[in-house]
Structures are given as C-alpha cells and as structure tokens.
Amino acid sequence: MLFEWTVSLAIIFSGSLFPVEEKRMLEPMLLLPFVYIHSIPEKVHQVVIDTTDLDYFQEPELPSEDEVLIDYEKVLQEHWKYQSTPLNLNHESQLPDQDQDEESWKKGLSAPARLSGMGGLWFPDFSHLLRQSPDGEQNNEDTKAEENTENKQEESAAGEETQPEENSGQSSVDTASLSTKVATRISQMRSTAKRLGSGCYGEVFLGTLNQNGERIRTAAKIMKSQDRRGFHNLDRERRWLKALDHPGVVKLITYESDGVRNLVIYLEYLPYDYYQLIVSKEPTQELKGLNGNVLSEQGLINIFFCLHEVLEYLHQQNIIYFDLHSGNLRFTESGTLKLIDFGVLLRCDNKGVLPGAENCYHLAPEIRAGKEVTIKGQLFSFGLLMIQLLHNKHIEKSPEVQKYIDARRPMDQSELLRKLVICWGAEITSEYESLLDEIAFPCCESDPDDRPDFDSVFTTLNSIAKAIDRIMDPEYEPAELKDHEVKTIIEGHKKDVNDFQPAKKQRLEHDQVASGSQN
Numbered sequence: 178m179l180f181e182w183t184v185s186l187a188i189i190f191s192g193s194l195f196p197v198e199e200k201r202m203l204e205p206m207l208l209l210p211f212v213y214i215h216s217i218p219e220k221v222h223q224v225v226i227d228t229t230d231l232d233y234f235q236e237p238e239l240p241s242e243d244e245v246l247i248d249y250e251k252v253l254q255e256h257w258k259y260q261s262t263p264l265n266l267n268h269e270s271q272l273p274d275q276d277q278d279e280e281s282w283k284k285g286l287s288a289p290a291r292l293s294g295m296g297g298l299w300f301p302d303f304s305h306l307l308r309q310s311p312d313g314e315q316n317n318e319d320t321k322a323e324e325n326t327e328n329k330q331e332e333s334a335a336g337e338e339t340q341p342e343e344n345s346g347q348s349s350v351d352t353a354s355l356s357t358k359v360a361t362r363i364s365q366m367r368s369t370a371k372r373l374g375s376g377c378y379g380e381v382f383l384g385t386l387n388q389n390g391e392r393i394r395t396a397a398k399i400m401k402s403q404d405r406r407g408f409h410n411l412d413r414e415r416r417w418l419k420a421l422d423h424p425g426v427v428k429l430i431t432y433e434s435d436g437v438r439n440l441v442i443y444l445e446y447l448p449y450d451y452y453q454l455i456v457s458k459e460p461t462q463e464l465k466g467l468n469g470n471v472l473s474e475q476g477l478i479n480i481f482f483c484l485h486e487v488l489e490y491l492h493q494q495n496i497i498y499f500d501l502h503s504g505n506l507r508f509t510e511s512g513t514l515k516l517i518d519f520g521v522l523l524r525c526d527n528k529g530v531l532p533g534a535e536n537c538y539h540l541a542p543e544i545r546a547g548k549e550v551t552i553k554g555q556l557f558s559f560g561l562l563m564i565q566l567l568h569n570k571h572i573e574k575s576p577e578v579q580k581y582i583d584a585r586r587p588m589d590q591s592e593l594l595r596k597l598v599i600c601w602g603a604e605i606t607s608e609y610e611s612l613l614d615e616i617a618f619p620c621c622e623s624d625p626d627d628r629p630d631f632d633s634v635f636t637t638l639n640s641i642a643k644a645i646d647r648i649m650d651p652e653y654e655p656a657e658l659k660d661h662e663v664k665t666i667i668e669g670h671k672k673d674v675n676d677f678q679p680a681k682k683q684r685l686e687h688d689q690v691a692s693g694s695q696n
C-alpha cells in the first residue's frame with residue numbers, strides 16, 4: 178500500500194520537476210513497477226517482501242533461533258509424519274489416522290511462507306533434533322527404542338503442581354499445545370514453587386510426584402534462560418543422567434519437554450548439602466541423626482568412601498566430573514551422598530582451556546591453566562573437599578586456596594582438625610590426621626605427578642577405616658582380605674544393590690561374609 182502511494186505521488190510530482198519531453202519518457206518507466214506489483218499474485222508478493230526483509234534489512238529484533246527452530250520443527254514433524262520416518266516420536270503414533278486425515282494425507286504439507294524457499298538456510302543440519310545418547314554415539318536407534326519403552330513404563334501421574342508429560346508419541350498437532358503446557362508449568366513453578374537453588378544455567382524447584390501410587394518429593398530443574406543454548410545444556414544433563422546408573426549419582430525420575438524449547442527434568446530430592454557439613458561448627462541434631470550417622474567417627478570417613486566410589490565409577494566410563502565442589506554434593510533424607518549437576522562432564526583426555534575455568538578455585542591448577550584434564554586433576558578437588566570438611570573451612574571459592582593448602586601442609590594437623598573430630602579422642606583424631614597427611618594434602622599437590630593415584634587413595638582410605646573400626650569395636654576382627662579382593666567383591670556386588678549402601682558398610686558386610694565362609 179505504502180509502495181503504491183509512493184509510486185503514484187512520484188508520478189504526480191514528476192510533472193513539476195522534469196521538463197515536458199523528459200516527463201513523457203519518465204512516466205511509463207515509473208508506471209512499470211506499479212503495474213508489476215499489481216500483476217503478480219498476492220502470495221508471491223508476500224514472499225518477495227518477507228525474503229527481502231530477512232535478507233537485506235536489519236530487523237530491530239531478529240527472530241530468536243528457537244522460534245525459527247520451533248517453526249521448522251513443526252514443518253519437519255508434519256513432513257515426517259507422512260513419511261513414517263521417526264523423528265523424536267513414538268513410531269506408531271506418528272502414523273496418521275488416514276480416515277480422519279484423508280485430505281492432509283493427499284495434500285502433503287506446504288512450508289510456511291516465511292520459510293518457503295529458505296529451508297536449510299539457517300539450520301542445514303537437523304541432527305540435533307534427534308534424541309541422542311550423551312556423546313552422540315551411533316546407538317541412536319537403540320536409545321530411541323529404549324526411551325519409548327521407558328516412557329510407557331514411567332509413572333508420571335503427578336501432583337497438582339507438577340505433572341510431567343513425555344512428548345514421545347505426541348503428534349505434531351499436539352506439539353504446540355504441549356509446548357504451551359510445559360511453558361505454563363515452568364512459569365507456574367517460577368511464581369509459586371519453593372526455589373531450592375540456582376546455578377549458572379539452571380533453577381531448581383521443590384515439587385511432588387506420584388510414583389507407583391506413592392507421593393514423592395522431587396527437585397524440578399529448569400533452564401535459567403529460555404534460549405537454545407540453555408535447552409541444550411539441560412538436555413545434555415538429562416541424557417547423561419539417563420545413561421549413568423550409580424547410587425552415588427542423583428536419579429532422574431522423569432522429564433517433560435516439547436523436544437525443542439521447553440524442558441523440565443525431575444530429579445530425586447536431596448534435602449541436605451555438603452556445604453552445611455563444612456561450615457557448621459555445631460552440626461545440628463538433624464544432620465547428626467542421618468542414617469549411618471554421617472557425623473560419627475565412622476560416618477565421616479564413609480563420606481570419602483562414597484565419594485571415591487562414585488568418582489571411580491565415572492572414571493571407568495572415561496568421565497571426569499569436572500565441577501567437583503561442595504555445592505554439588507548432597508545427601509538423601511537417610512544420609513546417602515550423591516553428586517548433582519551433570520551439565521559439564523569431561524572426557525579424561527580433554528585438552529584445551531575450559532571457559533571460565535581459571536576462576537574456579539576448586540579445580541586443579543593445571544586444569545585452570547588449560548592443560549590436559551586427567552584423573553589426577555579430579556583427585557585435587559577430592560583432596561580439597563576432604564581438607565575443607567576436616568578443617569571446618571570453606572575455602573574453595575577463594576583465589577588464595579593454594580596458599581592455604583601450602584601453608585597448612587607442614588603443620589600439625591591435630592591443631593587444625595575440627596572440634597567434632599578432636600572430641601572423639603586421641604586415637605580417632607590421629608587416624609583423621611593420617612587422612613589429611615596421607616590423602617588430602619598429597620591429592621592437593623600442585624604438580625599432578627606428585628599426587629597419588631586413584632587406587633592407592635582407596636588402599637589408604639581402607640586401612641584408615643579399618644583402624645577406626647578397630648578403635649570403635651576392639652572385639653571386631655574382620656578377616657584379612659587383600660585390598661584388591663575387597664574391591665573386586667564390592668564391584669561384583671554393586672549391581673545388586675538397589676539403594677546406595679555406604680561403601681564402608683558394604684566392605685564390612687563382605688568382610689563378615691568372607692570370615693563366615695572361612696570358618
């Protein structure tokens with residue numbers, strides 16, 4: 178309309194600006210585009226305008242990639258619905274009901290005007306829309322099949338506030354409404370639910386779920402920022418949690434997502450944190466009362482067993498749990514230690530500077546400097562957690578952390594140990610001193626080659642734990658198993674354990690079994 182008016186006015190005024198002879202030439206020239214605009218069909222005209230806008234003019238707010246992706250996702254899902262090709266969907270439910278959908282079946286699908294002729298310009302590769310296993314390996318098909326079965330099995334009838342729904346099996350017609358539903362739930366969560374915490378890219382809220390008729394509490398994690406990067410980070414965490422199976426790793430109960438933009442992952446709720454244990458001068462009765470008595474002579478060392486065990490499990494998968502600090506360790510109601518936050522995991526041989534790593538003081542100096550990430554790097558954070566808990570000092574966020582370690586290393590540890598430990602008497606105190614001298618400080622050497630290896634940490638832990646057991650119960654005489662035998666038994670038995678038994682407890686049980694069989 179504006180264009181037409183401009184052309185008409187130009188024609189009218191051209192008479193006053195140009196001499197008569199030139200005006201005769203000019204008028205037909207100006208009329209040409211005017212006639213052209215009216216001669217082409219409205220649809221084509223729209224595409225021309227749209228394409229022109231996108232190609233040449235800077236829009237004040239470019240459409241976010243997600244919006245475009247959602248449009249394109251819809252197009253793809255429609256397309257693949259008729260091609261019977263799986264895309265993120267339950268195979269059966271993709272097939273259209275031919276009776277109902279006769280017309281659209283025949284017609285096929287036309288892309289929205291804004292995207293017509295531009296397919297692939299922004300997203301030539303759609304592989305990121307397919308569900309993949311964590312490292313994007315080949316077993317896509319297996320994973321999808323497994324997910325679909327699992328989705329059917331998963332009990333996700335939820336409480337009022339949180340009712341997760343899987344998008345598997347949703348037809349594309351439902352995709353938009355599912356998207357709205359998940360988005361609504363996220364905004365409800367933000368406005369009404371209790372916030373448990375937040376990190377760089379996630380926010381976590383307390384909710385409830387019905388699982389097998391039982392009402393359980395859950396920690397619902399959502400993205401902090403509603404963009405594509407946030408979605409991918411959270412989705413990566415979801416995939417890792419699905420793939421990892423260890424009692425020391427927080428459990429993924431279920432998740433709901435539109436597969437593109439909105440995602441909520443429902444984790445088991447872990448009410449207590451490790452930070453509380455570090456900073457509390459007078460540990461509350463609540464923490465003392467945890468099953469296995471986390472803050473008892475044997476309970477405290479058991480935390481390190483559990484931690485060692487889960488890190489070793491991850492190491493066996495060739496994974497370094499990059500973000501090992503007190504904020505990412507939590508306890509269940511009954512005092513079982515678990516790791517949370519699986520957004521950033523590294524392959525053991527990862528090289529190259531990790532963004533932001535230089536300011537993460539809980540990381541080994543070589544990782545902060547951008548050198549290769551090895552298991553020795555993981556052990557640095559392990560040692561630091563031990564020092565913090567036993568010294569009752571929260572130092573992992575301080576740039577002075579290395580100074581602290583180097584200054585305290587040669588000191589008499591009995592003077593630095595927390596009161597709680599000292600109160601347990603000289604014998605126990607001396608065992609906890611050994612824990613610092615023989616494991617924690619050596620793990621925190623700045624040269625990775627000077628740090629002990631994973632197995633020798635286990636051996637030392639085991640012998641100190643046995644010594645503490647003997648002090649606590651001089652009558653108890655466990656059978657002498659060699660350390661590697663104990664480890665093998667634990668490994669073999671782990672598969673049968675549904676709930677996380679603290680590692681040392683397992684060790685004792687096995688010792689008893691072994692001694693029984695010898696008698």
Ligand SMILES: Nc1ncnc2c1ncn2[C@@H]1O[C@H](COP(=O)(O)OP(=O)(O)OP(=O)(O)O)[C@@H](O)[C@H]1O
Pocket residue numbers: 373374375376377378379380381396427444445446447448500504505507517518519520
């Ligand atoms: N399962 C859970 N149970 C209870 N609280 C939890 C749980 N998971 C997370 N939280 C709380 O939410 C906070 C943020 O969670 P999380 O560390 O996973 O977010 P993030 O954005 O991935 O963090 P980061 O910045 O370390 O990457 C945690 O510090 C913790 O307080």
